[in-house]
Amino acid sequence: MSGHEIINPGLGFADVPESERTKHVHKLHPYLGKFIPQLVEHFLKNYFKAGDWILDPFMGSGTTLIQANELGIHAVGCDISDFNCKIVRTKSEVYDLGAVEKEIQSSLNRVKAFSEERFSSNRTGLVEESKEFHTESDYLKTWFAGRALQEMLFYRSIIPEYEHEDLLMIVLSRAARSSRLAAHFDIAAPRAPVSEPYYCYKHNRICKPIQQCLKFLRKYSKDTMQRLREFRDLRTDAEIHVFHADTRTLELEHTLDGIFSSPPYVGAIDYHQQHIYAYELFGIERRDDQEIGPKIGGKSKRVRDEYVNDIAEVLTNTKRFLKPNAPIFIVAHDSFGLYPSIAELAGCKILNVQQRAVTSRTERETRPYNESVFQLVDAS
Ligand SMILES: C[S@@+](CC[C@H](N)C(=O)[O-])C[C@H]1O[C@@H](n2cnc3c(N)ncnc32)[C@H](O)[C@@H]1O
Incomplete structure (x- = not known):
């Protein structure tokens, strides 16, 4: 693997209580596969400053955008799932x-x-048809x-x-x-x-x-x-912009100081399907065919090759908006070791990889595993 590897026990955040991991709007709606805010906060505090602009090309439920706002950092997010965009807009709107x-x-x-x-x-009679x-x-x-x-x-x-x-x-x-x-x-x-x-x-x-x-x-x-x-009581005036789009073809007007994101992993989660009840209830349009690495596609060699191309395409597209040498942080459970190839294909260099321990918290899945935080930079 290119870039040096660091085991960072401090990034596990195992001692952070559940109430802090799910603080304020982060738990406005459940979402399987989200960041813990403390991880995002750690990197944003160390690599960015108030007034910077960052992008999360796989915004999901918007953890990056909300944490960026707390720190006065402007944030742009993009997701292919319309329902996820609704969750993030709802979290980030300024309300009366x-x-x-x-x-x-x-x-x-x-x-x-x-x-x-x-x-x-004690209701009497039959319910009116209407x-x-x-x-x-x-x-x-x-x-x-x-x-x-x-x-x-x-x-x-x-x-x-x-x-x-x-x-x-x-x-x-x-x-x-x-x-x-x-x-x-x-x-x-x-x-x-x-x-x-x-x-x-x-x-x-x-x-x-x-x-x-x-x-x-x-x-x-x-x-x-x-x-x-x-x-x-915590939010700042920093801007939050949400795009419902395929990140491979996203166009932006802003120049960015960095990227912080967690892409879908190969064959791990179906991001539209996890909210099927909402899609059915509200008749929201689905774009499953544009979802990268869905669980339903499996993890075959062909699927892994496609995944490498897709994530590289996202990096190639979005790094166009970065200032020179701006950091790109990718948090990934890279069990197939695909990110070195992805970085190379996208013309990026891996500067370092920090390993963090994750304890999964769904009802059935309790096995701990390691997640990598890749720091990349555009090499072209
Ligand atoms: C691991 S999740 C991100 C979770 C996020 N970090 C959070 O804290 O909520 C990956 C997201 O990528 C989105 N996604 C998948 N394919 C995409 C595409 N082609 N363009 C934009 N977003 C996509 C999924 O809908 C999903 O919400």
């Missing part, structure tokens, strides 16, 4: 929080009234109990009446994710819906499938307000 709170409370009150009228046990919501989505019909689905569809129907539509979508999407007929120990990537009580490995007891969405809407409405308030 009084107005937001009114809307969140109003929509919550309305879904509560709907649910009480529709599902209370109050029954319908969906064409087989996914929604399969993965949600009848009551949860009605509550979700009602909430969705009132969102266009409010100014902060994207924010309400994020609250609803988060609640929908928690309301799926998924076993508690299988929330990150559930395999099959559970419709009967089941033995729960997470709680060591028999658990029942979720019937309601309302209780999650209540919980996340409150949590969203709290997280937005916490970030408001």
Whole structure:
């Protein structure tokens, strides 16, 4: 491997409590495969200064952009998943929080009234035909109990009446994710819906499938307000720009002081599919065919070769916007050792590689592994 390798135990952040790893808007919506903010902060503090411009070409849920803002660094992010862009715009918007709170409370009150009228046990007579919501989505019909689905569809129907539509979508999407007929120990990537009580490995007891969405809407409405308030008190005036695009062909007007990013790894995660409930609920357009290295494609030699070309294409395209000698940081679980070839193909030099220990935190996956932080520079 070119560039010298350093084992850096300080980059594991094993002693950082969960509440800090998921502080303020970072946990506005779940997202599988995100950075811990402390890792981003470490590099941004050491290599950049307030007023600089950085790019995250695989922005995901926007950890780089939010941490950059905290430090007064302007940030540009790009992602192929429209839903991820919604998450990041929602996290980064400057809000009038009084107005937001009114809307969140109003929509919550309305879904509560709907649910009480529709599902209370002492309800008399049959439900009017007009109050029954319908969906064409087989996914929604399969993965949600009848009551949860009605509550979700009602909430969705009132969102266009409010100014902060994207924010309400994020609250609803988060609640929908928690309301799926998924076993508690299988929330990150559930395999099959559970419709009967089941033995729960997470709680060591028999658990029942979720019937309601309302209780999650209540919980996340409150949590969203709290997280937005916490970030408001930390945010700076630094700019945040979000692009929904394929990074291989991204065009930018800014000159950049660096790149900090974590690309998709080969055959690890399907980034559109992990939020299928949101895509189905809101009818958002998917661009799966442009996703680099999806899990569904596997890890064959052909796929790995394609991956090398794709990531090299991203670097070749985005380094055009960098100032001379600007650092490029790539965080990767490079189990196939592909990054030296990627760097060479993109005309970049690896200056060093720092290894960090990662403890995975999904319900089933607990095996620790090493992640590399490559520091590259344009060699042309
Ligand atoms: C490892 S994740 C980034 C996570 C991010 N660091 C965070 O903290 O949330 C990689 C991201 O790359 C995106 N992606 C995959 N192919 C892409 C492409 N061709 N153009 C832009 N983004 C892409 C995926 O949608 C995914 O969100």
